[in-house]
Amino acid sequence: MSLTFSEAARKEIDFLLTRYPNRKATALPVLRVAEKEFGAIDNDVMVLVGKTLDLSPAFIRGIFTFYTHFRRPEWGEYLLQVCSTLSCALRGQKTLLDHLEKKLGIKPGETTPDRKFTLIKVECLARCGEAPVLQVNDETYVDVTPEKADKILESLK
Amino acid sequence: MPRLTINGKEVDVPAGTRLIDACGAAGRMPPHFCYHPGLKPDGNCRMCMVEVEGMRGLVASCTVPAADGMVVHTDSPAVIEARRGIMEFFLLHHPLDCPVCDKAGECILQDHAFDHGPGHSRYIEEKTVRPKRTLGDTLALWPERCIRCRRCLRFLDDVTGTSELGFVDRGDHTDIDIFPGHPIDNPLSLNLVDICPVGALISRDFLFKARVWNLKKTDSVCPGCSRGCNVVVESYEGKVARIRPRLNNAVNGHWMCDHGRLMHGYLDDSERPATPRKREDARTFNIPVSEAVDVIKLNVGGILESDGPEAVAGLVSPWMTNEELHLAGTFFRDTLGGARLAALAAHPGESYEAPGGFRISPDRNPNRRGLQEVLGLAPDLDGVIKLAEDIEAGTVKVLIVLSGIPGAVFPEELVAVASKLNLLVVQDVMTSQLADRAHIVLPGAAFTEKDGSVINDDGRVQRVRPALPPPLPGGDLAVLTALLQIFGDDRGGDSTASRVFDRLAGTNEAFKGLRFESLGALGKPLPGAGAGTE
């Protein structure tokens, strides 16, 4: 299967090429364009990005797998990212994580059978004063008690 | 010229020298993994750290330019301590499977662990386990042995520009891998095995073939094309086990191509002629060399008398050494009084130029230049077809073929008329349709069995050395000498390559001033063959 970028995505990429002195420097932003276009970064997407920027697919895969935040195809619709570094661990992270595990019936790294929720532990999200911190896709929630977590999950149904 | 003090000794080095090489010049090269003189320095292994007075802590010498006035200690207690620590880190997850690893005996990890490591590991946790896999036709990967030095990535990025390998994941999960469906596929892929400091990247050709300390190493050049890359032929129990490049900055740098590396397979072909053979009607007999020479003398002598030298022809090739070509020229032109000489060559192949500056020539013959300089001849298919026509017409009655091209295909036109000849002699490394029709077949020496010199396409004269004995004692030179002697020409005389070459240099302007013994390991340019090729 040979993917191509849409007209709109191509325009974005062309604009990006004017912001950097060479193609390689657009690699991270172009991966974001691809992420938006195709929903996630899989092998076909990596081949397309490589072709677009004249970089080998192995190189693109090296970038994709180095960074944790590019969307993986195995993630469900909502990625529940529980901050687990020290400041959150000191103030309710374990309670929140245990609650989510029990509520959704999955362990960190797993996805619910209906592919709606993926639960993962992440490192410091820079809201330490308002721990525990939960990110759901691009939204950040702070002071997340189990009750608040329930409300968040409700709103996503 | 920066002057440094290294371990108390003053050393002058050219400007731009890296500190690691300056230490090497002072006789104390720091141990290292990721540094390679043919690649850009990376500074990631941290093994080359040394102490420089005035600079904080320890510095990675491969990434520091040697500066005037530096005072360097390559083996201070702090450095020795640091190396011990780095070695311990390297071996944390290493499978230590030396007993089954090809690299044992030439493994930098083994060497440095022995010289600099603590001798035992304090690691008692689980080791990570990763499955082996192939990376393409030529390479396999044992990822648990990988030390993430990045030499392979740097080679594929900067030398071949193909970047088939990339890192995957980060931290100590980092692995090298190809992209699924995009195997390593470039003409220089097996150099990765040479540069890998451990047994992670493995040659599928050499896998489990031999222990490297049992290999006999012979310096020579590759016959795969006219570049004449410098190689080491490594043999074991009478067979070529492996061919690897030798550093020559005037020719191939650190590399050689896969084609040259892998072209030893034909040497094991059981179809190779091993003894001289005579064919009478439908039967062939093994005969001693002396009898073969006698038959030739009888037939050629007779034809010379009845028809003159124009009825005798010789076919040579650019796979012959300068010395063999010289003796062949003497025989056909002088001794026989003007017999005809033609030449055939191996078919051309694709030319290749690596972005990092390595060339494969489309000319797949090692000594076309030698053919030109020694005999004034060029391979000419049309000339050979004309020769075939003359054979058919009966004006040429004797043909002596001295080939040596593996897999050579003699033109159909020549094979078709072979039975018309009074005498057909074929000396070659392989059997062929032409050899099947020959009255006398002589087992030719393979390129790895020759002693002599060839000239590459830059005009560089380089030594070819025998890694294994040729089928006939003295090789093709001895056969030519015997032919010369039996026709009464004593100029063959002492048929060592050295003497033949020096005689050639004495009579041929192109070789003026050169001596065989002075060709050395890296060869010498023909006089006037372009400045700066020294």
Place this chain on the structure above:
Amino acid sequence: MSESFKPFLLTYDGSGDFHTLKRYEERNGYEAARHAITEMEPADVTEVVLKSGLRGRGGAGFPAGRKWQFVPGKDKVPGPRYLVVNADESEPGTFKDQALLAQDPHMVIEGAVIAAYAIGVEMIYLYIRGEMPQETVILQKAVDEALAAGHLGEGLYDTDVRVDVTIHRGAGAYICGEETALLTSIEGDRGYPKIKPPFPAVEGLFGQPTIINNVETLANVPHILIHGAEWYRSMGTEQSPGSKIFGLSGHMKNRGLFELPLGVNLLTLLNDENLGGGPWQDLPFKAVIPGGSSVPVLAADELDVNMDFESLEAAGTMLGSAGVIAMDESVDMMDALYNLARFYHHESCGQCTPCREGSGWVERILHRFHEGRGREEDLQLLLDISDQMAGKTICPLADALAMPVKSHVMKFKEDFLKHTGGEIPRAVPPSSWAVG
């Protein structure tokens, strides 16, 4: 604490449009940028910042003005110069840049524009971590507003000065907060730090002279330009002038951001009812990390120290990012270290041997402790590993792990010994050799 001190970095009043250009014009409103560009020479701008003594707020504390002076003249090194704003805030316990970006993006932009003018930069790359998508949107809106209003772009304030901003999103890697790894990431690659020298000011982004500054550092710049170096020096200490945003997290009553002059006493910061408010429950403080997790931890009897660069250094730790993490007596310091070790192991880029292997080793040992299977000799082993890592690597992430390891092990030995005595399992043999 000086009664006359008024915060000028954190002035957010809770209103929904505080971050807009319209509201910013009621505050600084790009007056400092206008003044600098129309009435000062670039070198004079650098001089003011140098005189103010402003030190980098990202963690290293290097004097900002001095850093700007490292950029060579165009006669020595031709070609563009770059300013990179380091908005990759990922240091555990640190959350000040997030607030500045979300609440007062124009102040950050203005500081960056002034810095760009001082150094001769025409393109600013603002590297914001991938996990801040909402802040990215706010920032992009602010950039667009500034562009439309003539505070960014061509011909600023009727001069021929041009400054542009490209927002570059990170994608989840703490190491990209290290300035040279940040450059590698912008150049389109895995975020590997670069060998120094050469230093970025001479040879940085795309091989050109580059200055990398933290968000908070740049936020200070408009204020310094408006009120002057003397004013800035009137706050803080001799070696650590100015104000600082302290982040309080963990086991104190009042968590959050507090902007104060440098030099405030840590005990005051922790216990003052208007600041930390003391421990959040009945248990007293057991340990406090003063500057983000990459610095040595302080034990309860070491907390009487002033929060500035020189005092903390003298006390054997560092101000770092001023991310104060407080832990009370309920905390097992072995577990706290295990949490941090997991962080550094996860974030190690893997480029160089000591950090790549050492960080994994430390986490595995602590995992064994976590399961009650530590050994007493592991304590010395942890210290040895730290020494084998620290100072031997391309970037200081190895040191950032080594410092917590050493300080936790040496100051809280009992919390480790509590987890010893269990059965040590035989290490699993690797798959590539068979064992009988």
